[in-house]
Amino acid sequence: KMPAPTNIVSEETVGPSLGAASIQAGFTACVVAFVLLMIFMCAFYGFIPGMVANSALIINFFFTFGVLTSFQAALTLSGLAGMVLSLGMAVDANVLIYERTKEELRAGKNLKQALADGYGNAFSAIFDSNLTSIITAVILYYFGTGPIRGFALTLGIGIVASFFTAVWLTRIAYEHFLDRDKWTKLTFTTALSKKFLTDTNFAFMRIAKKTAILVAVLIVAGAVSLGVRGLQRGIDFTGGRNYVVEFEQKVSPEQVKEVVQKAVDAKGQGGTVSTLAIVTTQNPAVRISTSYKIEQNGEKVDQEVEQLIWKSLHDQHLIKADYNTFKDRDNHKGGSIISAQKVGPSVAADLTRGAVISVILSLAAIFIYILARFRSVAFSVGAICALAVDTFLIIAIYSACWGWLPFSIEVDQTFIGAILTVIGYSINDKVVVFDRIRENLTLFPTRDTEKLFNDSINNTLTRTIMTSFTTLLVLLCIFFLGGDAIRSFSFAMILGVVIGTLSSIFLAAPIAFRIYKKRSAKKAIAKA
Template sequence: MITGIVLFFFGQGPIKGFATTLIIGIVISFLTAVFLTRMMLEWYANRKNAKEVSFTTKLTSSWLRNLNIDFLGKRKIAYSVSLFFIVIAIAGLAVRGLNLGIDFSGGRNYIVQFEKPTNTEDVRKPLNNTFGDASAQVISLGTNGDKVRISTKYRIDDNSQTVDDEITEQLYNGLKQFLGDNTLNEFVKENLVNTQKVGPTIADDIKVSSVWAVLISLLLVSIYIFIRFSDLGFSLGAMASLAHDLMWILGIYAILWGILPFSMEIDQSFIAAILTILGFSVNDTVVVFDRVRENQTLYPKRDKKQVINEALNETLSRTFSTSMSLFVVLIAIFGFGGDTLRGFIFALILGTILGVYSTLFVAVPVAYDLIERRNKKKAIAKNAKK
């Protein structure tokens, strides 16, 4: 909900619409889960011929139950793995950088559909001559090779009324060898699927607002965790987990853009995906923290490490069930949702996987280490006073 509200206030255009849909979905999901589902179960239970309702099958009745995995005992190994990949991510960001979309860099996007598969390098060469010093970037969309996205900053500062039509005509002339006998009008109607223009001033504003959106989301989530659990250790553990997920995803996008056969641009949709990921990840973390607090209340004399490990094992089934449900839906959208959605969905898929890992091996272990270090300092200070 927090990330949805931040997206609504900082997003623009379709991102604001996405945020609205996200908020409405969360509210409706809450109402149906808390009230409608309970009402239906009570109605069924009050029937004379009601039978016992089983929420598992023979196959899943023992799924991830009665486990005794020492998550905290493996935390140093997990820290090393996370640090290793974060270093790789930083190297990727430093060497290759991110592929900024025109939302952040300014420019024009043209999505062009050809009748036959074409090579992106063959398309790019004549366009570089057409657009002069402003080079053109050509990315293949989909797996058929007959659709490309052409990006350029050519005459982006030109605000004359005829500039868009002039550039479209230049684009047509540059691509004429791939269009057969199509005229300019036929090119616009049949081949030119979509056009987009973002000026440099607007791009800078969008970039700044997107950074603020991410930072404010992290801050609000941190405050929420602190208020809910009244412990700075839990709050910092959640923040470490979210920062970990963010670095991994940025690193993967820096390393793989231009290699995978779909767009991996950093644009407003990517920011929406990042904030959605952060919301999902912290939701999973809150569930585990809740169980930790509950177990600490039930067993105050037990060793804290044992209590936390039990909480992680007890919630593991729920964690994998919710994550797998989301993962299956995302895979379906990734496969059948169209080319323009794949970069957005790919970020969500990465976030779903990383969210599970970071909850188990980053958020809770970091919170445990911070709380233990604080308790040791208090014990040393108390002994010093004696």
């Protein structure tokens, strides 16, 4: 006999119907996203370059799937989401290479030399952006729970695979055919892309002050929303129980909430109830969340809560099943629980602490890496300030929008996973821009600093827009087709891609410019 009793403080069970529906939704999103990516690459870069990139994506997919199979990893919705997102991010390497190759072709080089220089010049940006994403995936895996760890593992494997396929395999393919005098007339352009953002000359640094004012206004508005409305915290951070209940007839979440809340109030022991419609099953379903008796552990308490929910719904004729049928995950007649989750207060506190630590560690690790790689405080401060703003604005939007949107935007472990993924994705944009600035500083040391920063952003603008578009294409597939279980995650990611792209251009680079200019002026005075 153990000297101390053991209690289950966190538990989750999912019935086969809900699990199958979630996996089916995730698989559909994966297939649609994959097909759309393939069509887009051919339409924008031409059939042969597009199919070379698409072949790399296919190999990437099977490599990732094979590694997961060798680990005997279970097929989960979060894992599928990680695989889909890694495909979207894998396109980034191909876009970088193709855009650099197009630049070399415009400079008058022959195709073979242009490709060699394109791969060579894009390598450092691809390496840096992939490594920062790996840093985020490692932190996600170390501090996350089951679903988040599955997502992080799949994402990490996918990123490693994309580096191998995009940088090495595609180059071998081009060299093989060019050495045999084939594919010699490739231009990497089509009627769709020939004049897309060519020779842009936007003066981004001139509007830096206006951008800073706008960002300050948004931060203040977000702070007000967080202070007044707060966040809709999920049971991961508050403690509580979730039950997804399937009904035979259509019911409103508000009606279910009212019925169950009355039953909880009648007990006189406190406890809140919230509900949310779930549409991933064949029959109508509602997720019921409650904090009733969450401080107490034991199978009897769990059974008491389930009986309370069953009786309240049964008495109002919302379900017909008896209690034993109601709690049977395989039952589909008369109404039943098809998914249940419990998180105790102690686990919620641990998850909250882990979430805060993981976000701080991600930012700190990226700051140190950027500082070591670029050897400039200007780039590190610019990147971290922009990432902090990205993170804060997403949280502020969740604060302002909860209760108004037709889907759940709870702040839970999945949301934290999305935030960390956004940090990893957003730093990719910033690294690519900073890498071009660093390159131009070496090539044109006497050029006016403001012009050099503007030129560098303009040089990478097509890549920035294209990568954001392809990633959004994937995320929109996950959002609309992936089901309710992953919708909040994809919504946060969509916000992150849009905000992160804008902050790379209008915030990170201007901050780096101001700091770099001041430090350069001080060095010039010191030398004089």
